[in-house]
Amino acid sequence: xxxxxxxxxxxxxxxxxxxxxxxxxxxxxxxxxxxxYNAQQAAGRSDHSLSGVQADIDQFERGRREQAEFNTQFEAxxxxxxxAAYRVLVEMLDGRRPASLPLAVFVVENSxxxxxxxxxxxxxxxxxxxxxxxxxxxxxxxxTARFMALHRLMTDTVQVSDAGKVVSKHLPYRYDFEDFRGxxxxxxxxxxxxxxxxxxxxxxxxxxxxxxxxxxxxxTYISMAPNHTFISVKDGRGALxxxxxxxxxxxxxxxxxxxxxxxxxxLKQRTYLDTLTLRENLACQLVDLANGYxxxxxxxxxxxxxxxxxLIYYPQGMQARILAHNxxxxxxxxxxKKAGQPAPEVARTLPQLKPYMTEIERWDRALAAVGFExxxxxxxxxxxxxxxxxxxxxxxxxxxxxxAPTAAK
Numbered sequence: 015x016x017x018x019x020x021x022x023x024x025x026x027x028x029x030x031x032x033x034x035x036x037x038x039x040x041x042x043x044x045x046x047x048x049x050x051y052n053a054q055q056a057a058g059r060s061d062h063s064l065s066g067v068q069a070d071i072d073q074f075e076r077g078r079r080e081q082a083e084f085n086t087q088f089e090a091x092x093x094x095x096x097x098a099a100y101r102v103l104v105e106m107l108d109g110r111r112p113a114s115l116p117l118a119v120f121v122v123e124n125s126x127x128x129x130x131x132x133x134x135x136x137x138x139x140x141x142x143x144x145x146x147x148x149x150x151x152x153x154x155x156x157x158t159a160r161f162m163a164l165h166r167l168m169t170d171t172v173q174v175s176d177a178g179k180v181v182s183k184h185l186p187y188r189y190d191f192e193d194f195r196g197x198x199x200x201x202x203x204x205x206x207x208x209x210x211x212x213x214x215x216x217x218x219x220x221x222x223x224x225x226x227x228x229x230x231x232x233x234t235y236i237s238m239a240p241n242h243t244f245i246s247v248k249d250g251r252g253a254l255x256x257x258x259x260x261x262x263x264x265x266x267x268x269x270x271x272x273x274x275x276x277x278x279x280x281l282k283q284r285t286y287l288d289t290l291t292l293r294e295n296l297a298c299q300l301v302d303l304a305n306g307y308x309x310x311x312x313x314x315x316x317x318x319x320x321x322x323x324x325l326i327y328y329p330q331g332m333q334a335r336i337l338a339h340n341x342x343x344x345x346x347x348x349x350x351k352k353a354g355q356p357a358p359e360v361a362r363t364l365p366q367l368k369p370y371m372t373e374i375e376r377w378d379r380a381l382a383a384v385g386f387e388x389x390x391x392x393x394x395x396x397x398x399x400x401x402x403x404x405x406x407x408x409x410x411x412x413x414x415x416x417x418a419p420t421a422a423k
Contacts, residue, residue, distance in 0.1 A: 107297070122302045123204045164232065221243075335386070338377050
């Protein structure tokens, strides 16, 4: 079952992308100082030498105080950013503001970036990519031609010309296999990171694809599988196809089912393999907002209210249920420790713990009702690798089909 994690406030003068490097450097410096001190002690150095150690201790204390001050300032600046983003999503969901997936994605990512992103720049980049796709489609304005143009933008190198002269080159988007869950750097989940670096994963790639498809008039949907999102697209006859933005090829429901982590309850409840409406996509952005917030501040009442609202508009949403479960678990931890960390069967009988246990077990049942089963990271790695092998197999079959008529002549 998912476990809540503690808050992770960034260090002064940085946002979380270099937090890990800074932390490692600070840790190594502390270890080096301990080694120097031990060496001095062993060698019987003078008190004069030890005064240098005291100076370093004083410096460490100053750094600790500065970090605490920065944490307070960052929280005071950033929590209102999250509240503002929450209000924007609420207004979209209840109809007071026009529903816009690009704006929803932006306010979520801008909250984590402490308000340092530009919506005008974000929209301009989406518009530019859509313009490239229209140029690739040429005079054919049909959804099929624009779908193929978008496919080419996502998977191929595209030269952008002006007055017959190549002025720029757009490279295909790559799958970022490193920290693809954003556990070390939550920016890895973002469309803004994908646009900046050219690499993303199964969260950011489908979102970018969906926003561009909407601009091009191509009818697409975001769909869910365990720990995974992909695109569903309808042809002119209304038939539904599954499109993998992680590698740019079509696949089938059978392939997603082959992971072994899609249960009958999940299909019955429309948790997996269904096509999400715009409001359901906005509810998922509430979950993304809460996940980013949790990276800074842990599971608190803000996360709970995001999960509660998301479940109103997307009741079968797996991730919102996981959030609600983790908030219940986080609430339980402090009184559980105070009671001496009793086993679950004992905790259920203690008056001070029983309400917390009841809430956790309620969300356990809610997750079971939609077929929840955690897919381990190594299993997901193997599943993605199988996806790549399937792509190669299909490419080989197409090549053989093209070669056969020629060989027969």
